[in-house]
Amino acid sequence: MTGRRRPPSFRPSRTLTGAVAAGTLLLSGCGALPGGSGDSREPVTVVTWAPGGDSAPEAANMAGMTAMAQAYGRWVNASGGIDGHELRVVTCDEQDTSRGAAACARRAVEEEAVAVLGSYSRHGRSFMAPLEAAGIPYIGGYGASDEEFRSYMAYPLTGGQSALMAGNAEQLSGDCDRVALVRPDTLSGDSQAWLLRTGLTGAGRPAPLDIPAAEGATSYDEEAGRALSDAGTGGGCVTSVLGDRTETFFDSFRRLEPAGARVRVSSVLGSVGQPLIDRTGGRNSPFEGAYVTGWYPAPGDKRWDAMRKVIREHAFGDNRIDPDDTGVQTTWIAYTALKSVVESLHEERVTAGKVTQALVKGLRVDTGGLTPRLRWRYEDTLGSEAYPRIVNSKVTFQVVRDGRLVAARKGFVDVTRTLADASATR
Template identity: 55%
Template sequence: MTGRRRSSPRPIKRAPAVAIASAVACGAAIASLLSACGSLPGSGDSGEKEPVTVMTWAPEDTKATNMPGMPAMAQAYARWVNSRGGIGGHRLRVLTCNERNDSVAAAQCAQRAVDKGAVAVVGSYSQFGRSFMSPLEVKGIPFIGGYGASDEEFQSPLSYPVNGGQASLLAGNGRQLAGDCTSVALVRPDTIQGDQMPSLLNSGLQNGSRRPAKDVKAPEDGTDYTPQVTRALDAVGADPAVYGTAKAGGKAAGSCVTASLGDHTDAFFDSFRRLQEDSPKVRVASVLGSVGQSLVTRTGGRSGPLEGAEITGWYPVADDSRWKPMRKVINDFAFDDNRIDPADQGVQTTWIAYTVLRALIEQLDEAGVEDITSHELQAALDRGDRAIDTGGLTPKLRWREDDMLAVQDFPRIVNGTVTYQVVRNGELVAAQDGFVNVTKTLERRHTDG
């Protein structure tokens, strides 16, 4: 690992003779004291402090969006910290649950977290915040670093998001497209969550003095999006006389289509590729989580429909050096688990969420708190004694009242930044350095109605 993280909180070093003497003493102890032998230094299974139990859930093996890498990353993280003695002497116990993209299953996962004594839910994905937040709120269990797929993650006082969710991605994508596009169509799921997308994207477009996007609804679990591609191309005009000739702020401007359909965005762009063969060139765009490097490669790389696509994400590009600690943990502790893609935003969000959890437990340990409870974690989060450094993957995070951004409908957002990326020569690369703050764009969306 890099020098940014301690390998283990306050490691205790003993001389070999001391360790041998301790082992002999344990061997001579009466049966009732044998349990103490498990707490020898360096065993990684300390009996002195209780383990910390948390849960990570996500949908797997469904017909809509799947995030199997999130619970897999959580398990790899636990193996890593436990190999180093745990966190502050506490072994990390990770429970996982298949949320199945179903409101009932989401509620069941939350109830299982309660029943199994989880002190937090960490780095999870679900669109059904209304179903899973209530059981957590009743028991005071904090929800740390969810993916940002539900409104409740940005409303509940028990939620501590690490990113700006769908709101920041779409507002950022609108701002990114405003520099290049005179006409935009948004292809999005015909769902309650999808219904929010047009106004969010439009807030970014309007920030760049562009017209609102044409709204094209699509089935969340579709396999052929030819009708939606046709409507999107018709909506933006797809005029070859416009594309690449008109100017906007010194850049080529024209017809653009952005799609955000989760796992089924690849099916959309497959349909798009087939129709583009007989249609004028149209610039495409999306948000990370719907498009990633694996999809770019799968659809033809530099010769595919995503070449030149403008992509908005929450975090630095996947090959950024700031991800090296995560990649090392995956290489050393995931045991070739093919569910974990280091470029996946779900995996990345889970890593950041567990980074937050580790920092919190270390802060409590330094303060002399030995019993890590949900109440202690919530109090530490609310106090925000120290901002949490995620290694530059996000701005430093803190969830005090003063840190909440003034974004109506999303009052729990503390990180309103995004990154701009672009597909160039078949590779997803940074379009510009650093983070882009879209907080004012989100605020203006509601101010302007």
Template identity: 55%
Template sequence: MTGRRRSLPRPFSSAPTVATASAVVCTAAIASLLSGCGSLAGASEDAGGKAPITVMTWAPDGTKATNMPGMPAMAQAYARWVNSRGGVRGHHLKVLTCNEHNDSVTAAHCAQRAVDEGAVAVVGSYSQFGRSFMSPLEVKGIPFIGGYGASDEEFESPLSYPVNGGQAALLAGNGRQLARDCKRVALVRPDTIQGDQMPSLLNSGLESGHRRPAKDIKAPEDGTDYSSEVNRALDGVGADPVLYGTAAAGGKAPGSCVTASLGDHTDAFFDSFRRLQEDSPKVQVASVLGSVGQSLLNRTGGRSGPLEDADITGWYPVAHDPRWDPMRKVINDFAFGDNRIDAADQGVQTTWIAYTVLRSLIEQLDDAGVEDVTPHALQTTLDRGDRAVDTGGLTPKLRWRDDDMLAVQDFPRIVNGMVTYQVVRDGELTSAKDGFVNVTRTLERRRTDS
């Protein structure tokens, strides 16, 4: 299946019109970065004679489900960094932020605010509600660059330019990773529309390794105790203490694996898992980055926690890879001790990569003699793809031409089918395999009825 395209109206005007009142109200303190109204970074009007460029980054914060406060915070730090160097080719960068609260109505409001305040792009953002936020952007032709990949529309809309393979690549990769050792797999996932896609994605990876489909365990997205789901998962892989008896306690359940992807509540699942595993044969556990990260490993006991030896699938190199050094320096120098920014967080990493793409696009326009950076100019540069975007090895070089779209059912805008295999060793995320793993063929062969 090739990338689907829809005709979109061109914007009548894309001249930036930043609301002065909003800037005065919303830049009072760094703590306001994720308030409902958001804030600006790099609001200086001195841009070397060139007009400043306004963009927006949004993400949920302070909710009962998944939170990504580090993404807008990283965007703010990035703006402070480039503006300290005179901007991007003389254009100072203004970053609007918005807390979309894991709510479809608020996500739409964030998108409309980007339109109203003259943003030329939405960059490095997280929201599950693509249906709500893409429509306002499409009407005005505003590109959505490097979203987290949490909604289907990010891989369908011709105005979306993803930098990773989203949930699809992670789950397919996790299935392939588990297929090496697991005869029986249980998947614990949210009982949501997004969660409903997870079984077929994981199973595409399992089936590529000639394993049978995973046992599908639905769970509340905002649960605090997952004992019931743990018991169902253990039963689904033949590792329940009732089946094995107390004589097997502390032993291994050969080929039995449980993988969980519950966003911020994955830690609550593994807390329940740890308590119930004390009387069960040990099973292999797994997850995907974004649901599991170094901070979670630290909170759950490190090397003595339930995630020791876990198989983890991510999009990017491990956090201590030297390719992340430029991002770490920006965080150290320009985040002012902002504890929302964790350099090991995939949301923060995605925002860094998305702003790297934006910077490359502005430089390409400048090389072509174009000083007026508009949504249409960015979209044309992205679609034409005269120059691939180099992210410093954090992803393959990126382009979004029609020929670059992968033939993945339901996700026609994917251009990057690479993942990384990681494993928890001594409480730390480390590389399980050098380099990237290409799951494109696995995704293309996926059966949606599995």
């Protein structure tokens, strides 16, 4: 036993704690779990963090991820826990700052977490070092920091932004004679341009017109004009990957687009998703007809039914949780992956070390079909210097029809070749 005092009742409760002051929530309980082995199996503590308090910028508010973690904890404990273990969920407001990220990581160490799951942070340098020192695996982050695809304690579920851009190139190469790319004027944006170029030229298409743009602009008329001049006639396509500013770009683009032209537009999940399409008019949205490259099945896919049922029955109407949001989906998949790991151990006491050992030794993790089955042995990684921890190089092709993201192609599309080619020639 850990020696930590636990409340006398198993009924889950929410308690304010202090990792980042009022930003941290604790879901806990104790006692015998239905179907478990009495008190012989210790609780399993996990941590999920994301910016979500008043201090986080609105564009970076990912509170749905921590809320999803709490709902998952309530559901799994009401169902008997994981292999007889109560799941103790600690959530933390990362505040979208390096200080907040470091504080959340220290909280995970203090709580003796067996893993950090389904979290969002752009400050990998701040949170990964404490996790590495404590031997705590980081499973299924959102992919917002490079460290998630480099650290030996990172176990990513997807290929991150790199896989999306490689996939976007393949998705566009089938229908677009030429492509204009509007992307951030940053090092990350440079990488996006290189991946799109590698994928398009590898498919026999011309290199895209590369249009760097300021991340914080309130208008993109100049960039939209350049994109239209290159791709505004038959056979041309425009793709934009500007995060929360993608909506602003396409507002400018559609305003300048000649009547009746309706140039094919495109983006990737994280820049465009179902919540944005809903907010901008559904079937009357400027994204109607757009191609979108994603990591997971489209929102209406039946493989999401289990998550939706848990949200209906255990989120208690928490409006922070949108089942169509990619962040919420990532958290659900990360918790599903951990459940697979814990059930494979059959241990009375689960530790971070035991979880890590299972992953290192080649446990194949089932995510209910929401990703391919995953394994993180050395030989399963992409094997490139640029993307050393990627084990899932598959993406999905989606399209906006009648205001809904639906599958444009069945199944997953493997973009390993484009990622490897881009890494080798960079």
